[in-house]
Structures are given as structure tokens and as C-alpha cells.
Amino acid sequence: MSINVSGVTKKFGDFVALDDVSVDLPTGQLTALLGPSGGGKSTLLRIIAGLESADSGTVTIEGNEATHLPPQKRNVGFVFQHYAAFKHMSVAKNVAFGLEIRKRPKDETARRVHELLELVHLSQFAHRLPAQLSGGQRQRMALARALAVEPTVLLLDEPFGALDAKVRKELREWLRRLHDEVAVTTVFVTHDQEEALEVADEIVVINDGRIEQVGTPDQLYDEPANDFVMSFLGPVTRLGGSLVRPHDIDVSTTEEPGAVRGTVQRMLRVGFEVRLTVALEPDHAGAAASLSAPTERETVEVTVTRATQRHLHLEEGQQVWVAHTEGARAVPERAVLPTPLASGA
């Protein structure tokens, strides 16, 4: 195991950022720390980097006890959300910084900087100042700078958080390819589940200072340990006493066995998908209950494709039958599952 975190607790005053967290992050893989803001994932990353010290617990990097090492002795590369570019240095100087600190020979440094700038596609900007680069370019520069020192692990703290949606998407694909090329153990923090699912080999879900689940993107998506993980990885809705994804619900305009009757209350089209809010008929459809106002009835969110919507002529006020799609994963509501142990996953 490349990075081993064991029993780490960190408090900021009364606020418990990390509560006895233990996790192993495997060598050579791209791991995402995923969770809501304030959940402790950045704190964990900063403790691994040595930028923050744990109140208790230990950190081991590649077998070396690192708990009390200062950041400059841990040989980790760190990439910040807001780039932390050295503003008074050119792009090339930024990348060369770690090598110059290590007093590498000048020609070796120059060669390495050139290679890295090629790798991040910034060769033509070598002599510019960071202020003359776009956000995405600055972040690529920061990545090259972190890689220059050949770190044992590369840590990225919300690396694409400050970029606009399109650049963010491009950069995360690029990060995935880069990782396949360089294959350095990489840990990145994100609150964007799509980013984690798309890029990571392994995802650690952190919430409220505790680890909720560790697993591959598929494991997490298909077998969420609890309703928190399920709802954090994507939209969920409630049907028949269990949590299910809105696109895992079948809609039909004719009665089907096992389907629940309801009325399309609202319809919102977003690009290729159509989001329906369906007000369900009460289970025991008594005369009085069916007369109750539609807004007080239980509703379920359903996502269908635009094509389906057209095909079924779905519109607001229409009566439909909804049922779980066969093979869809549903989690019992408020499932009380045994606390998922990170180290066991």
C-alpha cells in the first residue's frame, strides 16, 4: 500500500474535521476523495501532504513513517485549487523550482522542464508569466511543477474546482490520460461525483469526518453501502419504500402488473432528458384519499429520454404507471448498514 492513513483525528476548535479515519490508498492508482464541502476530504489530503498536522493517528507514505515529517521531506507533489502559481516567475521557472531547490545540474533541469512542458502542452508558453495564462493552462503548469520533483505521490486539492465547466471536462480526461502515461500514485479531492466516477480507479467517500465507503466507481454506484453514498453519487428518488435512480424507473401509459398509478405533475426538459414529477395514487386508493390535493400526495422523480417522452406523448396532467426497471439497484430507505470499514474494502 502506497499511502496508509491510520486512526487520524483532526479538530479545528470544536469542529471535528476528521474522526478516527483509517484508509489505504493503493500504489500507482488514481484515487478520488469524494464528499460534500466541509466533510474533511481536503483536510485529509493536507494531512497526507504535511500541510496540516493530525491531532492523533499516523500517516505512512511508501512504507516511510511520515506523520511528523515537514512537507518538504515527504516528496509529495501538491496541486492547489487556485493554482498557487509563483506569480513573479515565468512558467519555465515555476516548473524548475523544485529542481533548483534540489540543486540539480542546470542542463538536467532545463531538459526536464522542457519534457514536462511538452507533457502538459505548454512549451510555447515557457517564457510567459502565470498571469498571462488561462486558468486551465495555469493548472497544467502547476501539475508540471508538482511532477518535476518526481514525487512518490501526487496530491490534487479540487484541481479543477476553479475552472469553467468545459475546461473542467477537458482537463479531467487529460488528467486520466496523463496518469496512464506517468503512473504516479495520485489522490485528488473533489465534490463532483461525475468527476470522480469518470476519472478515478478508486473512490473514497468521505462525509462528516468519516469514511462512508471505499470502492471502485462501479462498486460504489452499483452497491452503495448506505443511502448517503447512493444519494451522493447521483440523483435518487423514492418509490415503493426504497431509494432508486430516477432513470431506473419505467413509465408506461397503460396499466402494468406491479406498477403504481400516478399523474404527471410537472415536466422539465433539460437537453436530451426529460424530468417528470409524478404524483402517486395512495396505495389503498380510497375515495377520500384520491380526492386529496395532488400537491399533498407522495411524488416520485422520473427521468426519461426525450425520445421516450415523445413516443409516449407524455405531458403534464397525464395518468401514468411507474415501476422499478428490471435489474435496477434499489437501496432500502434509511438503511442501517454496518459501518463500512475503510481498511477492509
Added chain:
Amino acid sequence: MASDLLPPGAPVAPETAGDTTPGRRGRRPDRLREPWAVRWLLRVVTVGYVFFLVAWPTSLVFRNAFADGSQAVVDALSDESVRLALQLTAEITVWSVLINLVFGVTIAMLLVRYRFPGKRLLSALIDVPLSVSPVVVGLSLLLVYNGRDGLFGRTLENIGIQIIFSAPGMVMATTFVALPLVIREVVPVLQEIGDEQEQAARSLGANAPQTFRRITLPAIKWAVVYGVVLSLARSLGEFGAVKIVSGNIVNQSQTATLVVEQKYQNFEQTSAYVVAALLAAAAMVCLVVVALLRPKETS
């Protein structure tokens, strides 16, 4: 001043963005402008205020200095007591600026980058020299360091170090008075740049001194220069505190400002005006030099 002190490369709002009339940038739309008479009244009042309070009196000092011709100026400057006083002022200024530079940057780093008990108290204490009269500063130093009954003064005098009535005391008084200037310039810039660059440098293998020299110092360079220039101007002109601790002994512990006062009271008007003009010119040169240096960095 605050806007001048943005660190180089700090995000600057794009100028003239969305402004279709570049020639009138900075003007308010016609509808919002005051009537003609009000605008002119404001201008006249402001210019008049500055003219009668600052510009005119200062220019009169220069005129009087040169009133008796250039020979008089040369004579005044070659006077033994004036020459020694200028030399002493230069020495004291250099020392106190150096001390304030080192301690100012250190204290600013401490205030911005570290948390410790008593930080707010320290921050408040730093402003004391700005609010307390220099005469009080002089007296308080006298109480602690005088050789007869001072708290430290007697011990120091016994081992042969004289503070009061000699250069060390004058340096201390001047340093005290100019203490906040470097700190108050550097602190906002340190806050503005944040500590991410420093953390990045640390994670890349730099130790604390390397990080300071290669990352922090270049980022606060202009604030430091500005603080030094302000300290320089303040130190050159210090009068009250120095007068008390120096004893004002002619040819020995008399600085330029003290010479001005003495010459003026002895009816050597030309000498007084010449030295005063020299002091004013030195301060102006400082400010002009900074004004000339700065734009190069920000463009």
C-alpha cells in the same frame, strides 16, 4: 496608497471594459454630475486647501534658502555644526531604517502567518508610535536608559555602554517613532497574496528560509520598498523624541532637525532655511523615486 500596494500581478479590473467613450473614462454620466458651479467650487476649495497648507509654505522654505544667493548656501552647509549634524542624521537614519526593515518584515510575517496568544495586543502595540507624541517616546526612553537612575541605564553605563545623550539612544528613539511604517505596508500585501504559494514551495522541497527568499520576499518587494522609503522620510525628519534623548549637544549629538531649530533661534535664518530645504528635498526625492519605480513593475 492602498491601491498602489496591490502585489504585482494581482488581478486588476480590465480597464475601459464596456466603456464606449474611452476619452471620458472615470467620469460620471452627465445625469449624475453636479452643477457647474458646485464642481468648480469643489476644485477651488481642494486646490486652495493643499496650496495654502502645504505647497506654498514649503516652497517659501526653498525660496528663503536661496534668497541670499548660492554662496550663502555653500557657507551654511560648510558650517562645522551643520556638517556634523547632517552626518549624524544620515547615520541614525541608516541604522533605524535597517532595524525597522528587519524587524518590520519579521513582525509582519508573525502577525499574518502565525497564530499565537497576545497577537491582537501586539498588533495594537505596534500602532502606539503613531498615536503617541514623539516627546513622550523620548521621555519614556529616558526613564529606562538614562545613566543616573534609569532601569537599564545604570547597568549598561557600568559596562561602558552609554545610550542616552549618544547615538544608540537617538537610533532607538528614531526607530521607535518609525516602527509601524514597514509593518503597516507589508501586512496587507501578505494577507492579499495568501500562503498557498508558500505551501506550494514547501511541498516542492523548499525549507522555510528558501521559501521566504524565493517566494515571499519577491511578492512583498514593493511593499517593503515603500515601507522603507516612508521610514526613511520619517527618520530624517524626527525631532521631538531625538531632542529629548540626545541632549542636543552642539557638534556632538545634534541632528539636522535640531540644527534647524537652533540656527533659527540664533537668528541664523539662512542656515536654518538651507538645512530645512535639504531635509524637505530628501523626503521629496524619496517619494519621487518610488513613484518612478513602481509603474514598471505593474505594467
